[in-house]
Amino acid sequence: MEMLKWIQELFASYGYSVLFFGLLLEFVALPFPGETTMAFAGFLSYTGKLDFFVLIAVAFAGTTIGMTVTYFIGLKAGLPFIQRYGKWFLFSETKLEKTQHWFDRYGSILVSIGYFIPGVRHFTGYFSGITALPFRKFALYAYSGALLWVVLFLGIGKIFGPQWMGIFHLVEKNAIWIAAGAAAVAAFIILYRYRHKIRSRLLRRKAGINLETQVVKVKEPSK
Numbered sequence: 001m002e003m004l005k006w007i008q009e010l011f012a013s014y015g016y017s018v019l020f021f022g023l024l025l026e027f028v029a030l031p032f033p034g035e036t037t038m039a040f041a042g043f044l045s046y047t048g049k050l051d052f053f054v055l056i057a058v059a060f061a062g063t064t065i066g067m068t069v070t071y072f073i074g075l076k077a078g079l080p081f082i083q084r085y086g087k088w089f090l091f092s093e094t095k096l097e098k099t100q101h102w103f104d105r106y107g108s109i110l111v112s113i114g115y116f117i118p119g120v121r122h123f124t125g126y127f128s129g130i131t132a133l134p135f136r137k138f139a140l141y142a143y144s145g146a147l148l149w150v151v152l153f154l155g156i157g158k159i160f161g162p163q164w165m166g167i168f169h170l171v172e173k174n175a176i177w178i179a180a181g182a183a184a185v186a187a188f189i190i191l192y193r194y195r196h197k198i199r200s201r202l203l204r205r206k207a208g209i210n211l212e213t214q215v216v217k218v219k220e221p222s223k
Contacts, residue, residue, distance in 0.1 A: 003033060007040050016054060020062040027066025029122045034063075035153050039168045042157025052158050059150040067125040067142045074129025082126060099123045108133055112145030 010018045019041055026032040038059055045052040074082065082096065102110050102120050111133070114124040128138045157164040 003036065004040060007033070007037050011041065011044060011050075016050065016058045019055060020058045023059055023062035024066040024069075027063060027070055027122060027125060029070070029126075036168070038150060038153035039157045039164055042154040042159075043161065043164045045154070045158050046161045046164075052154065055154050056150055059154060060146055063146040063150060064143050067146065068139075070123075070125030071129040071133075071135070071138055071142070074126035075132065076129070079130050082130065096123070099127050103127055103131070108137055108141055111138060111141035112148075115145050115149040 007018075010022075019037060022032045022037055023034050026034045038055075041050060041055050041059075042052070044050040045055055099120055102114065102117065103124075106113065108128070110120070111124050111128055115121045125142070128142070153168075156168050160167045
């Protein structure tokens, strides 16, 4: 409750900028209750004090800028810098090993789902840079995951209003499964929408392989 009172006072004094700078700093790995703040901001939009779509834009901007900054820090400074100075960003060896474990397990898709894993989302940007993940690939995963993350937690407060806190704790516990389910649904929709193009491309590829096989057989000398 003390935290909520503090967040409420911040919004009363600084408005939307609380969300932007708070999330940006969180992804530089400074302590800030991003998910709680977003859910409460969504509740404020439910009461009419803040605009929901402005909140989405502000939260998305703060999150993606923070992630992008950490990506370039990791890319330019590398692992030795993080190991030496990471304690100033609360980047301990334990958290580094945890992030590396998740990267080994899920690969670059962790950049998307990492938002929903406590203790991991703050460091996926750094680790993406350290591993030299191509920026286009990083941006695709990081920005799409950011949009899903901010809409989910802002939506809790907006949709459930006074009951947002109970729903928030439920979602927080199962966030990674909700994210995985949403990603699976999105992938199914995309595949269904472009099924004809995908099928045509697969058929052309199969025809090309068959043609190459026939050409090879023709070129083979007869015994």
